[in-house]
Amino acid sequence: AQKVTQAQTEISVVEKEDVTLDCVYETRDTTYYLFWYKQPPSGELVFLIRRNSFDEQNEISGRYSWNFQKSTSSFNFTITASQVVDSAVYFCALTNFGNEKLTFGTGTRLTIIP
Amino acid sequence: DTEVTQTPKHLVMGMTNKKSLKCEQHMGHRAMYWYKQKAKKPPELMFVYSYEKLSINESVPSRFSPECPNSSLLNLHLHALQPEDSALYLCASSLLHGGGRSTDTQYFGPGTRLTVL
Numbered sequence: 001a002q003k004v005t006q007a008q009t010e011i012s013v014v015e016k017e018d019v020t021l022d023c024v025y026e027t028r029d030t031t032y033y034l035f036w037y038k039q040p041p042s043g044e045l046v047f048l049i050r051r052n053s054f055d056e057q058n059e060i061s062g063r064y065s066w067n068f069q070k071s072t073s074s075f076n077f078t079i080t081a082s083q084v085v086d087s088a089v090y091f092c093a094l095t096n097f098g099n100e101k102l103t104f105g106t107g108t109r110l111t112i113i114p
Numbered sequence: 115d116t117e118v119t120q121t122p123k124h125l126v127m128g129m130t131n132k133k134s135l136k137c138e139q140h141m142g143h144r145a146m147y148w149y150k151q152k153a154k155k156p157p158e159l160m161f162v163y164s165y166e167k168l169s170i171n172e173s174v175p176s177r178f179s180p181e182c183p184n185s186s187l188l189n190l191h192l193h194a195l196q197p198e199d200s201a202l203y204l205c206a207s208s209l210l211h212g213g214g215r216s217t218d219t220q221y222f223g224p225g226t227r228l229t230v231l
Contacts, residue, residue, distance in 0.1 A: 035219070043202050045157070045222035091156055095218060101170070102220060104156035 002027040004094050006105035013082055014113050021077045021108045023092030029053075032096035034068065034075045039107070040088040051075065079110075087112045117141070118223035120205050126229045129195060135226045137188040137205030145169075145211030146188040147220060148180060149204040157204055163188060164211040195230045202227050 003026040013019045025034065036048040049059060051068050059066045063080045079086050092105040118139045127133050137146065145164045149157035162170035163182040177199075179191040188205055206220040 033218070037222070042224060043204075043227070044224040045204065045206075047219060047221055050219050101159055107154075107156055 002029075002032075002094055002096060002103050004092050004103050004105035006090075006092055006108050008108045009106070010109045010111070012111040012113055015084060016081050018078060018080050019082055019110065021079075021090050021092075021110065023075045023077065023105060025073050025075065025092070025094050027094060027096050029096040032094060035093040035095075035102070036066070036075075036077050037091045037093060038088045039091065045091070048077075082112045084112045084114055086110060118205055118207055118221055120203075120223040120226050122226055123224065124227045124229075126231065127192065127195065128231050129197070131195075132191070132193045134192065135190040135203055135205075135228075137190075137207075137223055138186055139207040139221075139223075140186055141207065141209075141221070142185075143207035143209050143221075144185055145208045145218075146182060147206040147208075148188070148190050149206065149222075151202040151204055151225070153201075161190075162211060169211060192228075195228075197230050200228055200230045 005024045008022055011019060032053045034051045038046045038048055049066055056068050056070060065078045067076045075092060087110060089107045089109045091107045094103045121136045125133060147162050148160040150160055151157040159172050160174045161180045166182045166185055177194050181189040202225045204225045205223040208218050208220045211218055
């Protein structure tokens with residue numbers, strides 16, 4: 001069985017602050033993929049990143065960065081210098097070899113206050 | 115271009131109506147998905163098509179009938195829905211499906227907001 005936990009239901013920060021969204025996962029497999037998706041109020045899920053279990057390098061893309069730590073089964077997402085356009089629900093998700101489905105976390109609603 | 119389109123954007127229907135949702139992608143993907151998402155919940159998988167064949171049906175009621183006429187198009191036919199079926203219906207596609215590989219990365223469309231009266 002696999003599981004994704006996003007303990008932060010809602011977060012509000014003032015614009016330009018940094019914010020970290022937590023994601024903890026459970027899986028028995030050694031080969032798996034982790035994802036982050038963004039869902040703005042319009043509804044579309046926007047793919048942000050995919051990370052495979054063999055690659056623990058952190059990744060940075062502009063103001064976004066991801067910290068993958070297998071030792072703590074975490075895949076956290078940090079937004080630096082947040083902007084109002086970052087307001088959305090963010091989902092962490094997991095799929096593993098032999099499992100044909102994406103397992104989503106419950107999502108974190110991020111509100112950036114101008 | 116990672117674009118999945120869905121029509122209509124909004125749909126209001128009565129419980130006796132028959133309607134269809136449409137999803138299209140031109141990325142050469144061979145797997146397509148239907149998800150249902152209720153407010154403040156993550157998406158729930160309904161159906162998966164792989165190479166135009168139904169691969170997964172998550173025990174969805176028969177009032178939802180999927181169809182994959184070709185590799186670019188996915189429909190969801192709706193009939194005799196209930197008010198609790200009101201939700202956001204999301205379509206997604208991926209290059210391939212099954213095995214948890216990078217080619218399984220799913221790209222989502224903007225969704226259809228369905229209201230059943």
